[in-house]
Amino acid sequence: DAGITQSPRHKVTETGTPVTLRCHQTENHRYMYWYRQDPGHGLRLIHYSYGVKDTDKGEVSDGYSVSRSKTEDFLLTLESATSSQTSVYFCAIRESGTGVNTEAFFGQGTRLTVV
C-alpha cells in the first residue's frame, strides 16, 4: 500500500471555526491532491500541489486554502467552516515525471461534519 496517511479520520466542528486536515506521505511523490466526495458529485478537486510551496486551485477551491512546506505534508484548511463543507475529504499522491501517466494513490479519507 502507498504510504499516505490522513489525519484526523473523523472530525466534528462548529460553523465558523477553522479546521485543518493533514495529508502525510512517505513515498516522496511530487504531486499531491485534495478532493472532496459528496453524493451525486463524485470526487471533486479542491487544490493540488506540484512541489514544495507550489500549489494551485481545483474546481471547488472557495473557502479552502492549502500549504505544502515539506514534500511529505499537504495541509488543507477550511478558513471558516460552513455546513456545505460537510463531506468526506480524500488526499491523493502521484509519482513524478509528467504527472499525467501515473495513477493516483489515495488516503483513507477524512469524514468532516460541520454543525
Next chain:
Amino acid sequence: AQKVTQAQTEISVVEKEDVTLDCVYETRDTTYYLFWYKQPPSGELVFLIRRNSFDEQNEISGRYSWNFQKSTSSFNFTITASQVVDSAVYFCALSELTTGTASKLTFGTGTRLQVTL
C-alpha cells in the same frame, strides 16, 4: 476543459450477470490517460487500470475488461459473471498532458453497482 461523464448513477444486477459501466470523456488533448477506480463499501479508493490515448487495445484482467474507443470518446468497463464482492462505486478518471506542471485528475460522478444473490 477536461470532463468525464458516467451517466449510469446506479446499476443493480443478479450475481453471474455481465455488466458494463459506461464512461465518456471530453478533452482537447491528443495525449491523455484514462483510469478506473473502485470504491467498495469500506470507503477506500482502489486503482484498477490505466490506459493511454495511443493504446486502443482492449484489456482483460480476469473477469474485468476495458473497451477504449477514441472514435466515441469512451472507456467502458465490463465485469463478466459479476459477484457480490463487485458491489462498489466505480469511478472513471481522465488526466491530460497540457494542464501544466501539475496534471489534474478529473473524476466522473461514479456508478454504484449493486450485485445481489
